[in-house]
Amino acid sequence: MDHHTSLSNGDAEQYDFIVVGAGTCGATLAGRLSEDPKTTVLLLEAGPPDTSFWIHLPIGYGKTMWSPKYNWRFETEPDPGMNGRKMYWPRGKTLGGSSSINGLIYIRGQREDYDEWASFGNKGWGYDDVLPYFKRSEANQRGDSPYHGGKGPVRVSDVGAKHELIEGFIAGAKDCGIPRNDDFNGESQEGAGYYQLTTHQGRRCSSAQAFLKPARNRPNLDVKTNAQATRILFEGKRAVGLVYVQDGVEKTVRCRAEVLLAAGAIQSPQLLELSGIGRAEVLQRFNIPVLHELPGVGENMQDHLQVRLYYECTKPITTNDDLRTWFGQARIGLQWLLYRAGPLAIGINQGGCFMRALKDEQGRPLADRPDIQFHVSTLSADAAGAKVHPFSGFTLSICQLRPESRGHTHIQSRHPLQAPAMVPNYLSTELDRQTTVAGVQAAREIARSPSMRPYVKREHKPGAGTESYDALLDYCRNNGQTIFHPSGTAKMGNDPMSVVDDRLRVHGIQGLRVVDCSIMPTLVSGNTNAPAFMIAEKAVDMIREDHSPARRVIAKATAEAKLKALTAKPEEELFMRVGNSRPAA
Incomplete structure (x- = not known):
């Protein structure tokens, strides 16, 4: 199937939303969106279920850190700043993603981090705007307070x-x-x-435990493991579906509302590039037709x-x-x-x-x-x-906490199962x-x-x-080694190098958002798991707003009002507006 081939309705299963990646953000999105019984959600995870005992034992990440089953085990290109060393970059490959193999530390960053995001023109991302979303996801052992939530799904405990x-x-x-x-x-x-940790009674609280476990029996949520997304499908510049490989078989699926990329700072830009969205010279190098040029895809990479x-x-x-x-x-x-x-x-x-x-x-x-x-x-x-x-x-x-160094990640071939090149420039x-x-x-x-x-x-x-x-x-x-916080490779903003707007919609494309740490314009001053929960919680509200019946009614009324205003214009002006000459008498 060609990169930009459309799907007819009878060709594939259909859902309202397709979520790519069951990591911190993806599991949160799927769990929250499926709370509405009228909304159907497909969650695709390239790795297996999170059944290993070592995932759930807090100290077990010493084992999963090197596991080929539960870990992508990426490796960077030789880095000049590290005396030419290649760096080992573990990333979670299971339900819960990196929240299933991380060091459990719950840190949000500094107020100024988010106020800086807002200062870049990202409306609604200042600290006072995002604090309610941190609190909504959190069930802190210390209970409710001005800075903490006590009733959310993510358990946060004292040592x-x-x-x-x-x-x-x-x-x-x-x-x-x-x-x-x-x-x-x-x-x-x-x-x-x-530190406070994402644990409860001696067990890890990953996004899969917090958001998927309570949702797994919902008939409107379909979770597919060992299913790796390989390409987004479009009709014109609207995302309408996805190709994925499960157990060696290529399959297609269609969405009515949106495709939500939550594959992380390495694989979300990879999937964009494989689908024809990114820097033209990168795509042309691998004979990928350019659907929409966005030079910032894969750039702005930051890590601690x-x-x-x-x-x-x-x-x-x-x-x-x-x-x-x-x-x-x-x-x-x-x-x-x-x-x-x-x-x-x-x-x-x-x-x-x-x-x-x-x-x-x-x-x-x-x-x-x-x-x-x-x-x-x-x-x-x-x-x-x-x-x-x-x-x-x-x-x-x-x-x-706030490195100035910027790296990049880009595909090395059009084969979706080959890892992209990662250049951190530490x-x-x-x-x-x-x-x-x-x-x-x-x-x-x-x-x-x-x-x-x-x-x-x-x-x-x-x-x-x-x-x-x-x-x-x-x-x-x-x-020096990574502390596992790659971010920024599909950054939010309105400048020429941004990839998504402040509602996380991919510029120039309909029906496609990125919801993970790749949207960070600048890296937060601390560990990235808590901010990832926040990003997904905020995205859920924006998605619900954009697809609410009231929103559709308002959009329809606005369109009708514009048409009415247009047709109320004098005849000469009307013909000029629609680009026609006045018909002969």
């Missing part, structure tokens, strides 16, 4: 028992002038404290670069110690089985910190809000999911290099503070000989 090492870090941060903060999603993000510092602890109080012996493993296993508590119920990162690390020559912060985020882990390993070090260890990892600006090194220096300052010194036996990495700026920058280039 629980305090950990001696995390308490030491928080006190060490205070020694360095950073206040304690018990709610990073409250009035202010700045400070050190414990994580740099880890590893320490040997003076006390056997780390998760390394628990995992190193059969007795330790049995003890934490019983903690989880009997009480749904302990390290298995928490994941890896318990504590964190948001601070202003980049300073001028007088030691004054250059940013007016946090520019660095810490993840503090009570274990240490050379990579996420790798075997823990053979000593009592912990990790301080930092990431720059550390490609001077600000990014300076801020990242300043973050490493800040981590060392906290580790050397009076409150943390009793816990630090030695710095395992970077270690001795890495005191200078150049040595630390080289350490960052050689050891």
Whole structure:
């Protein structure tokens, strides 16, 4: 079938909405839209169902991080900013998507992030506009408050028992002038404290658990797994259906209302390009007919670069110690089985910190809000999911919150099952290099503070000989990794490089929206899972508004009024407006 072939009504199954990707946004969309029994929804997920025990056990992402079954296991192109290294980019490939394999941390970002989006002309995306959508999705353990929701589907829980090492870090941060903060999603993000996690009673709360599980018996929701979308189908410039492959068989499906792309910052732009929407030179390289040129598709890629510092602890109080012996493993296993508590119920990162690390020559912060985020882990390993070090260890990892570096992702062929090329361009600006090194220096300052010194036996990495700026920058280039937040590749806005408008509709195309982190104009200052829930919740309201009977009545009345006004014009003007000459008498 040609790229732009239309479907007759008898050729395929029909639904009102087709949602592509069952990740954080896709599962939320499908769950919410199917709440209306008159609306039919098809949800397509390229991966299998989320049946693995390791998905639901919070610490299990050490296993799923490398799983070929539940993880796309992408790899970037060699990155000059990382001394030519290719970077491993895990992305979820199951119901729940990356919310089924992520680190569980619930962070929204900063008020200024969203106000900046609005300042770009994206009406309705300021912080005060989006806060109700954060609250709507959230069932916070602490209940309702001005900043939190207590009745939503997404369970958000406190870590629980305090950990001696995390308490030491928080006190060490205070020694360095950073206040304690018990709610990073409250009035202010700045400070050190414990993270809240998307868990409930010791189990992960993914988007599939929050939104799909309650909806699976609805007759108007059809969820197809192992079904990878390969191309959008159009009639003119209206999206009318989709081609997908399930168990090796190509199938087509038609929609009455909209196709909703929620495949993530890598695969949503890929699907747009495979369907003839994107930068003309990219499409022509693979002989894909250009349906609509949008040069911003796949551009504006942003990600958080994580740099880890590893320490040997003076006390056997780390998760390394628990995992190193059969007795330790049995003890934490019983903690989880009997009480749904302990390290298995928490994941890896318990504590964190948001601070202003980049300073001028007088030691004054250059940013007016946090520019660095810490993840503090009570274990240490050379990579996420790798075997823990053979000593009592912990990790301080930092990431720059608002990188200036921009990368891109584009298809490498017209074959839909081939991964696109990913070029992150980490550390490609001077600000990014300076801020990242300043973050490493800040981590060392906290580790050397009076409150943390009793816990630090030695710095395992970077270690001795890495005191200078150049040595630390080289350490960052050689050891930095993604923190799994690629975003921005189908950005929202009205400038020439934007891909969707502020209602997430693809420019120049009808019946097609993108609803995932690729729409972010700029990366939020924190983890991206909570913002993804918000984006989908807000999109649901916009979709309902645009397809409500009242909206259709208003649109029809507006069209009729325009026609009436047109026909009421003098005869000469009427003929000029419709582009005809006056007929001869």
